[in-house]
Amino acid sequence: MTVEDLLFHSFAVMAVLSALFVVFNRNPVYSALFLALCMSVLGAMFFTLNAYFVAVAQITVYAGAVMVLFVMVVMLFDLKREAEEILKFSPVTLAKVLAAALLCGFLVGTGWLGVTAVKGNLALHLAPSATAADLEKPIDGKIPRMEEKKETSPDEAREPLAKVSGNPDEDLTAAEEARLVENATVPESRVGGGLEEFGSTVTLSRVLFSKFVFAFEAVSALLLVAIVGAVALARSKGGTHHVS
Amino acid sequence: MNPDLLIAILLLSPFLGFLINGFLVKYNNKNNLRAGGIATAAAGISFLCALILTFKLMTMGAEERAIHVVYFNWLSTGTLNVNMGFNVDPISAIMILIITGVGSLIHLYSVGYMSHDAHPAKFFSYLNLFLFNMLVLVLGDNLILMFVGWEGVGLCSYLLIGFWFEDPEKAAAGMKAFLVNRIGDAGFLLGLFTIFVTFGTVEFTELAKMTFSPEIGAWGPVTLATACLFIGATGKSAQIPLYVWLPDAMAGPTPVSALIHAATMVTAGIYMIVRLNFMFVAAPTTMHIIASVGAATALFAASIGLLQTDIKKILAYSTVSQLGYMFLGVGVGAFGAGFFHLMTHAFFKALMFLGAGSVIHGMGGEQDITRMGALAKKMPITYKTFLFGWLAIIGTPFFSGFFSKDEILWRAYSSPLGSKFLWIVGVVAAGMTAFYMTRLMCLTFWGTSRVDKGIKVHEAPLTMTAPLMTLAVLSLVGGWVGVPHIFHVPNLLEGWLEHMVHDVTAEGSSWEEWMTMLVSVAVAGFAAFFAYYLYALNPEMPKTWVRKAKGLYHLIYNKYFVDEIYGWVFVRPLVQLSRGLWAYLDVRVVDRTTYFLSDLVKGTGAGLRLMVNGNTQQYALYIVFGVLVSLAFIFAR
Amino acid sequence: MGDGLLEFIVNTVKIALIFFAVVSTVPLLVWVERRGSAFMQNRLGPNRVGPLGLLQLAADAVKFIFKEPFVPEAADKALYFMAPALCLLPAMLTFAAIPLSTPFTVGGHTFKMQVTDINVGIVYIFAVASLGVYGILVAGWSSSNKYSLLGALRASSQMISYEVAMGLSIIGVILKYKTFDLTKMIGAQTGPFNFTWQGHNFEPLSWLPNWGIFFQPVAFILFFTAGFAETNRLPFDLPEGEAELVAGYHTEYGGFKFNMFFMGEYGHMMTSAALITILFFGGYALPWAGGGPVQVQEFWLSHSTWLSQTLSLSASEAASVLTMVTHLACFSAKMGFFLFVYIWVRWTLPRFRYDQLMDLGWKTMLPWSLANLGATTALMFFARYNPL
């Protein structure tokens, strides 16, 4: 139980709670505010994931702009507390709740098993979770593949690649090179903790303006279109201030 | 100028003319001079290109006389690989000269002829389209492309025959032509398939490279292919049994009859056979069939022609019989001769059609020769030019028709594929030709005038007479390129074609050739004089004869009731059968099945419609269900 | 773990310090504002309580605390109480990222004069500042008073509009320094005025400090102006334009809650002043100090024996401490100046009309910032690549 874990769990609890409030609070204003809170918490979580710029962008764009928009709209409409129950009992409601619950279960399940099912995924062995504390422990076969993964010391971790082809070291470095070339990450990023340079704005922007430059442009065009569309939709005949 | 550009212009200028007149149809209909000018210019341009190309060919050595251009790969599926390629060689060179040359003359003529018509632009656009398709037909370097042109000219002929479609008869005539042609085209396609399956290619040059050993027996692949192709030819070139459409095709405007149904399109069959001569010589059976069909058609059509009274009908039947001659020629392995006759016939028959056209024009639409007579004074130019045509077709020595016809007859007599019998048939047909042509002359230009008082006969304008004169000259000198050897002057045409066509060498001494020539000339001369005696000197005699032999007269006058027979044997049963199918099979089985299916679909839709009730959140729920199912699938694996 | 614990404690202390620093600067500023305004308007201002009326601040504080905390009947209680905190929080958080001075070392431990050294500092500040809108919106809405709501909407829309221009103007500066890190920015502004063109370094006016304002004058003007709008101060204090809306979004607030809004506003003011200092005026770096902090460190190394003896520190540690103090003083001086400018402007310029405000924001400042951005990009491009 390290500081990171503590942070994660507290953040997680906050995020989930605020999300639940968003959905189950009958007052739209509260929903919006809680959503802003949830987003900010996620932004903080991004900081712990070394995604500094993304985190900041998350807070600026979502919490700072989008949600403000929501809040303003809600306040302008002056939407009061909704009269009808959110969870009034009916078969349809039941079906909806069940569906959502099932979805959650499935997603979590696929999350736990699916990740480990990914073949040749170096990340599993690089994950900082493989600390000595866990390595001593005996394994109960709860989630076998996870356990395997946890057992492997960094050297064994190379095995999957080694299996693929001959000499582990060379191949690993080769794969390394390949990954670095296409991901513009720096070698330290391999070693669990030392992600200082990784996720820095430079690397991010490099990839954003080289590999994804077309997507970038396309999205900007989309944004423009959305703005024009929004204005066209929202304004009423007699100018923007006249309410028909 | 490099050849591929030339050929492109040659092909595309008529097409462009078609587009212009086609898109500006409303605008150009008001002014037939504009429309005609555009069309004629287009034709003229491509004629110039044709001339240049021919000169290019002449400058080349005799062996490699061919310009082959490939623009792009048109379609390639599996082993079939068709290029958009065009091939100018001696054969197609002559063809394009005829097509564009005679074509542009006829365009010029039409400017005058259609002056009173309401839709000149439509007419000229069709005419240009026809030129384009015909050029594609003759220039295409493979069978597929040729077939495209083949269909294209069929379409244009349909459109032009039914040009005055307000008159149901004419529309029907167009349809008849189209349908009859379809039968032939089916044969053509079968032949095409056979060739492709057998030799794996449809390129003429590829096929020419192969060596064909003459096939004995009926059902060798080559025989089959050539036979099928010949069926196509009978359709397009109006041979027995598919000739019936051509006489009706005279419903179209006269220039059309001249261009399409005398000079160019109907000769497509001959052209195709000449083009593939190397293959046809390898199939003796087919050659026999062709020769006999040709001879039979020549005789049969000529005999019908004897008693027709519609000037265009007479010319139509004469065309059929002349085409029969050509087939007789190629049938006995005299491809050169057949092709030669094609050329000369193009000249004089076009001339005569145009002359007839100007007569009709002058007579204000009158076509019955029994209502004419003594027009020589009224329209001198037409008369003089028509005279040239007459002399040429009856085979007056040193006129174009004389050389080509006698070449064919001599080959029919002498070639190993031919026989005395075929020759006799040919001679008799020649005699008949002479007879009915002279009859036409007598009743139209000579004798006493039987013209109604109301009709104001006038000579045609210059735009119409100029082409007449040009063609008159051509039908005189046109034959001098193929003078037989016995005159000891070089036979230019033979030399021009020698590397392209492989004639079956005729054996026979020169006195035999003199003899045949004299015989045919004598027969023709006698027949002509007889006709002149009957119809010019004492016109009462034919009537008495008709009274004597009524049955025969009616039989021939009604064209041996061929159309009626076809109607009874093929058309009616077909109509009955299809009516029965409609009444029982279609209504009872097909319709019910489809109704059932549609009801099924409707019912399901009505059921599912309840799901789509506009409640967006329910839609979202469906999405979630979908996701769940797919996740479950992943999970289960 | 020992280190971890120490770090934890140190950070806590830092946070507390910064908070109290800001909070306790506010009364001082208030005093300056009142005295300054009086001075400008040629009157005396508060001068009874204590010397120069300084104790007036304490009196105000007491008054604020002991006022009766009333709540409007129709108000949404929870949000009504949350709003002031929401308003104060971002101000504090932004201030947490500002490097006040060079780090110093005591007992082998190095302490940064900054709560957290975020390597995207400037962007972080913007992000957090953009959260300031919530406080105002919530305050305006929760107190269920139409003037409050109108004020809140005005405030938020105004802040959003000016954030755009502000951010764009900053981008030019970021391009110049090629970093988001405020400390690095300050480092880039040390030494005399110089620039690199086509690989050659030029130093035309060696007596000028190497400050951002000389490279980005337009950006400075834009940022400075936008700063007023961001802090809702005159001439852009439309949200609390007492003429039309009683007091804007905090009409219904009294006592300490109002005070918190007040602090929030001043906190914003201090942050923007600090930012101006850092971005355009070399931050804590002493001007004309040659190589900047390093130079100062060397100077103190030779002049810090007295301190090292009194506190029994190693020479280098003492030097670092003194360096820190020097730079802190320098920073405070610069920042103080800009705070004064804020007050000065408030008592000098009249208030805008709302449409004028929006026009200024969207039709004047946005285009100018865009133009500035384009020009900067072009200049930097040609500074590096020779098109010829």
Added chain:
Amino acid sequence: MSPELARVLHVSLNHYLALSAILFSVGVLGVLLRKNAIVILMSIELMLNAVNLDFVAFAKYNSNIDGQAMVFFVMTIAAAEAAVGLAIAVAVFKRFKEVNISYFEKLKG
């Protein structure tokens, strides 16, 4: 604490995935249950955020920066979607003085 608990609590990629899964499902629930169009939009934003979390987590644990790049695109799309969605909501509000999702049934063809 017991070693199992320690291991389960020890943060790894899976934890992030689980968290984002939960958030996502909550968003779905909101979309399914709420009648207020604006709140539904909020729920959609929530789902998008869950996805963002996934992206960033993957980016870190695969040490592949592309994930973070993706987040930007998601954000942009989310912003555009919010703008248009709210505009529609405004239009609906002007018409019905309420933004109940059931009014969208009127769009049914």
